[in-house]
Amino acid sequence: MALDQSFVGRSYPPTRPYEVGREKIREFAAAIGDGNPAYTDTDAARALGHPDVIAPPTFVFTVTFSAAGEVVADPELGLDYERVVHGDQKFAYSRPVRAGDRLTVTSTIESIKSLAGNDVLDVRGEVHDEHGEHVVTANTKLVARAPEEA
């Protein structure tokens, strides 16, 4: 069933702050096999002009996705969670995420479309630090596949 268009433009309250830990960054960098020293070595990160170790570009998705999860799970929206797949992902950075950041995410439903029976939902997550400065915007396209014909 097509989703309710009146949800377009709906914003969800900012999430509780997520504190970016240097060991979490290290764990994430190891999980993607990326040995770039900017992720693990403070001196190397400083030599590049960063105040502390930074996170790989896609790290912030772990934060924005749990925020988008609240949208997906909104019972009023009624998205069929079991059928949701990730369509597109885009990030626009003001600066890289770094250790010590306390990040909040504000999610907004950008658009709702119905394509060939699939529900297509665009969610924008605005990520700010503890000073209210913009860090990154994450745009996530979720596709809820149409149920197979019975």
Next chain:
Amino acid sequence: MTAKIAYEDVEVGTELPSASFPVDRAALVRYAGASGDFNPIHWSERIAKQVGLDDVIAHGMFTMAEAIRVVTDWTGDPGAVVEYGVRFTNPVVVPDDDKGTAVEVAAKVAAKLDDEARTVRVDLTATSGGRKVLGMARAVVRLA
């Protein structure tokens, strides 16, 4: 931000060093733990098949993370990435054997965007098992 590649030294068509990123089941388990994405289609063949997949598939975000390494290895500074976007077109199927599979990534400079900001657009291609796994994979990168 201090990328080690100078804006003046690249032109449209400049190729970045390509790379092959191995992925096996252990890598997916590790990524699940690090990212918090425990969707069982990334570790359970039984459940993957139940939802119509041929086998366990890699997290789309794992593939996205690997692909941008071609750019961050090139610039040296991952903070040089200003924008990065992809479309997930085909899954990366990961067999349960000693070998796993690989994601092959190539990239080239597609446009010089802004002489003052020294930004370029890099277009990426990512394939696995001969199939394109990312579409519209693009990054905007600030060079030195």
